[in-house]
Amino acid sequence: MMYDFLVDLFGNSALANIIAGTIQSLLPLFVFILPFALFAVYLERKVSAHMQDRLGPMRTGWHGWKQTIADILKLIQKEDIVAKDNDRLLFNLAPIIVFAGSYAAFAAIPFTSIFIGTEVDLGIFYIIAVTGIVVAGILMAGWASNNKYSLLGSMRSVAQIISYEIPTILVALSLVMISGSMNLHTLSEQQTGYAWNWYIFGGPGSELSKFLLIPSMLVGFLIIYISTLAEVNRTPFDIPEAESELVSGYHTEYSGMKFAMFFLAEYANMFAVSAIVVALFLGGYQSPIGYLGDLIGAKWMIPIEQFSWFTIKGVFFVFVQMWLRWTLPRLRVDQLMAVSWKYLIPIAFVNLIIIGLITLL
Amino acid sequence: MGFLDSEFTDGNIVITKAEDLLNWARLSSLWQVSFGLACCAIEMMATSASHYDFDRFGVIPRPSPRQADIIIISGTVTLKMATRIKRLYEQMPDPKYIISMGSCSNCGGPYWEHGYHVLKGVDRVIPVDVYVPGCPPRPEALLEGLLKLQEKIRNESMIKKTA
Amino acid sequence: MLTEFGKAFIFILMAIIFVVGIVYFAKLIRPARPTHEKLKTYECGENPEGSPWIKFNIRFYVVALIFLIFDVEVVLLIPWALVYKDFGLTGFLIGGIFLVLLGLGMAYEWRKGDLEWEKPKVLPPSFNKTKAAPKVEKELVEV
């Protein structure tokens, strides 16, 4: 929709397509991801501070809202050290791949009904494949910085991310079985109407199968939320950059702007992951209580409302991730693998089979 | 050779304005290497706890020196530790600052006379920006030391001093 | 006309250009004063002994193998998941049997102990009245 509008704007030639494509891909980056990352870093420091009886940044602007801007500006001035016997090429390539991997996931996430990066039909499948690239980036960062801590950190993160991808796919698969399509856009469309039609409450329609689905949908929601927590390396699974054991994991040797890229990629990934969970289970950009735009008949307001609902849900889940980080201790590597292989995957299997049977009724 | 390395002779408006912004950014987000030596480290931990909050001034403890700009030498520097501190200081990226906390790291403190293994002052090994007296200095004294350092950064300038 | 995946590719391209651009822009501004000590790898203030680039533990080989099996399984299941509803119960049985077989495979691996991650091999410290501290044998004491 937005894409066609842009193409007509530039005269419908091959060049126009490219220009429209670039504008459309830059839009989420500059309009949403960068401001969100700045806000999320500030939110994390404030949330963790108030959770721990402290005040958090106060000196930069009112209640320290300019703190992250100061951080970014300082990081630009910091010298960027590439140690002598690092593998220079891989060292510089790692942040690029990590950020590209986590940003590419935003291509398939529907922000509003009229704007979506790409209408690709294999929505969920594309996202899971693309977040796999981040693993290669982390491995490169760990291996290239020639540091024992980062090597240990990256080895652990490879084992962790690949073994938590399977529960994510299995739960996403069970959802595909119900909705019949993989494109996140159609998935969000199917969950219109009130909150009762969301997939977490069994999806649209009102036959018997909808009510039978509710328990297994809740189980699926829990499994995918836990495994996406592990994909993004957040506590209690933040073993790759465990501060207290491995100094700071795979980005020990990075300084200056490259470290800022890792930081940015982590927060972008946090939002991407919670956006996926919201799009799959909680009705993406659908509002739980209907649109104001419908009531007063202003059609142009609906996309704005949808966008705000989408960000509210996404930020809420990012807040829950931060909440978990500052309360739960960290798991050990073998316990982490046991959680995935011995608990999450078998339960996801059984869940898949139950959902398959119910949808046949 | 980055923009920050080059020395400017005439201070025109653009340079001073850019300088103020860069200085403000540097001073309001000093990331500290989480590194404590002795009793002053406990006072430093008390300063970063909730009663006297270090985070109010934008100071976060970073475990690796590669991402830190300020190192607070809190405690007695012994000869065995001095070489490690020198290496840690060297491994920090460039605009970096040092606060020497406590009389032990300022001048050897109570161990100046008979301490055969104590380095009489950390400034014999690394250039110190701010000295915080006290044994151990109260958290308020450390915060005041931090404010002094922020003042010093605010007045830093890239324009070459002619006089 | 850009295909859907073309747009996705432009997304990745833009991200790469953005990162390279910002890091290069920072390169113009930031100081660069490399010293010999600064270029040594950091290891908690010590001189690192030996290089970290050694043959790392083979534990990942086993996990990667199992991951491969399950990943291939999911790839096969996806088309089935989309269309099995049109064929009713027989459609479901096709995928169901495939899933059950895979569950058996997993139970086999679980029983064989391949899913065990590197568990600590611990021998509780005991001093013997006569000889010095005992050498840690390789066999595992179930903790």
Next chain:
Amino acid sequence: MKQAEEILQILKANFPDSNLELKTDQPTEPILVASPLEIDKLSMFLRDSSELLFDSLMNLSGVDEIKANLLSVYYHLESTKLKHKITLKVSTDRNKPEVSTVTEVWKGADWHEREAYDLFGIIFLNHPDLRRILMPYDWDAGYPLRKDYENPEFYQGMKVPY
């Protein structure tokens, strides 16, 4: 609960040829003086014999008695089961200080002995790993806690005295 004299009698009974004597002239607890090269057999017996059961070495400290040109080592032993304590003392010549180690008997003595070696230069025979523990490993300016110790002028380019 045994007093120092009874412990001395038991030891004399089991070790007739080694010269053991009990000094009770100075205030607080009496000291049992033994010879430096037999201390490991003595302590193995002290720990294993059923009446004594000294199973815990509280403290091992080196002392530099410069007036008598001796380097002596004090052992404070305690039995957690029978609740009695004893202090052993061993002294060797200052220029060639050799004492046999007790790490075989009490594992806790390992670091105490390394510290006595590091600060006084007392060599403990067949100690598993006798090297400096507190001072830097390449500290070549002698043993700091001896009474006649002078500070070196420089150590790795750093001025040591004030």
Next chain:
Amino acid sequence: MSQESSLNTKSSAIRTEEMVLNMGPQHPSTHGVLRLELALEGEIITNVIPHIGYLHRCFEKHCEAMTYPQIVPYTDRMDYLAPMGNEFGYAIAMEKLLGIQVPERVDYIRVIMAELQRISSHLVALGTYGADIGAFTPFLYCFRDREKILSLFEMTCGARLLYNYIWVGGLSHDLHPDFVRKTREFIKEFRPNLKEVNDLLSHNRIFIDRTANVGILPVDTAINYGVSGPNLRGSGIKWDVRKEDPYSVYHKFDYDIPVGEGKYGTVGDSWDRYYVRVLEMEESCKIVEQALDQLPEGDVQSAIPKRIKPPIGHVYSRVENPRGDLGYFIISDGSTSPYRVKVRAPSFVSMQIMNELCKGYMVADVVTILGSIDIVLGEIDR
């Protein structure tokens, strides 16, 4: 792997090279400047060599150069998390050597201060232990309570951390008039906070997984190594210097000694050592309350000798510090400064079991075990 599977035998047949990792002087969780040299095989540890001496401040050389009263501030700087305990030990040893009998009030105040110091030291130990395992919030809750104790100390002797308060034969200041009221208030507030940290950390499923059955220390090995304090009591033996070798007025109070029972794993694992410290704080509150009830009147500086010149002789006495029993061995040659002072530091002794405890565990467990034996580097290196 209890039984060797075909895949595994092939994998472990390929010998992986051993990597030497330095958990060096600057590491977020070595509780100060301690360097642990780990020999790793993959993630499993084959050997741990602790290197200490990075904070050796020549305490014993200073004792030989200073007079007896001048040594008291130096004893504070040894175990800087429990300075009152160090001064108490030194005062007890000197009074035994000189044969001084201190007034009743001094003994009671010393017990109150030592027990409050035990609570504040255990709070730091629990806080940093939680932070090592990954939960950062309990660290700040523990420090919030510790600030209240520090303000109590500041009210009596003017200093927050290193006090020079317990002198040989008496105290430097008498109690502040409303010290008693404020301490009772603190204890009333402290008990619910302790329960809060308990729920947040002690019975947290992930914390239990990380600490139960990790770093098991059997009793006879502990006694042979000379380990004492919470580390020894965690292994299940009821051994406390305040009860075994009573000093000052501890015999007047009734309190029991918590011992590790292996609630979530085997007896003597890291969880037990941690939980013994939590219960000990509860006991210290009881002692302080009873001491406040029976606090007699009197002048605290009456028994302080003008010039301390002890007779020629030696003394060895010990005190129950938060980290174990702290022993002072003082030899005097009749002059005003001691001939030799040797301190038996509990952390120095319990640090030796690191190698025995960590063999076979993983890198993440070294941090857990180091946190559970709760060491302070000022005391190890003296």
